[in-house]
Amino acid sequence: MSEAKPKRRMTRQRKKILEVLKSTTCHPTADWIYEQVKKEIPNISLGTIYRNLNVLKEMGKIMELNYGSSHSRFDGNPVQHYHFTCTECDNVLDIEESVHKDMDQRIEEELDCEVDYHRLEFFGRCQDCK
Numbered sequence: 001m002s003e004a005k006p007k008r009r010m011t012r013q014r015k016k017i018l019e020v021l022k023s024t025t026c027h028p029t030a031d032w033i034y035e036q037v038k039k040e041i042p043n044i045s046l047g048t049i050y051r052n053l054n055v056l057k058e059m060g061k062i063m064e065l066n067y068g069s070s071h072s073r074f075d076g077n078p079v080q081h082y083h084f085t086c087t088e089c090d091n092v093l094d095i096e097e098s099v100h101k102d103m104d105q106r107i108e109e110e111l112d113c114e115v116d117y118h119r120l121e122f123f124g125r126c127q128d129c130k
Contacts, residue, residue, distance in 0.1 A: 008059055014052050016040060021062055021076030027083070027092035029071045065092065067121075084122040088129035095122065 010018075020036045021028070028036075034049045053074060056062045063075040065083060073092055075083075082095040104115040124130075 008055055011052070013037070013041065013044060013048060014056055017049065017052050018056060018061055018076065021074055024076070025094065027065060027073040027075050029073055031071070033074065080117055082120050082122065084124070084126070086126035086129055087123050088125050091126050091128075093126065 016037050017033060020033055026032075030046070030049050030053060033053070034044070034046050037044055037049065053062070053064070057064050060078055063078055065073040065075060067073075067085065075094075077094070080099045082097060082099070084093045084095055085091070086093075104118060107113070107118075108115050
């Protein structure tokens with residue numbers, strides 16, 4: 001039997017991190033978020049940013065975009081959606097196309113499993129780089 005996760009409260013630091021993420025569409029790194037939050041909370045550490053990003057992800061408030069590189073990017077929109085990553089400039093763009101829920105159901109039926117979510121990503125050159 002699994003233990004229930006402890007309820008997390010929305011601390012001042014978490015509120016500010018979430019505010020920064022929701023105010024941008026650039027899918028920033030933790031370092032960029034740190035620089036923005038530090039303007040209002042000067043004594044915050046990069047470690048605190050990382051810990052709170054993980055908590056916000058666990059709370060379902062943000063998404064972590066991990067492409068297997070040395071750094072993740074973060075998205076203030078926690079609703080499942082797709083992304084396009086430019087292979088030239090590393091810009092990450094949201095794709096407004098709706099998430100295909102029927103794909104989850106088809107995979108569940110085909111493999112007799114339970115799908116929690118899926119990830120579909122597009123890579124190429126953005127409008128500025130092509």
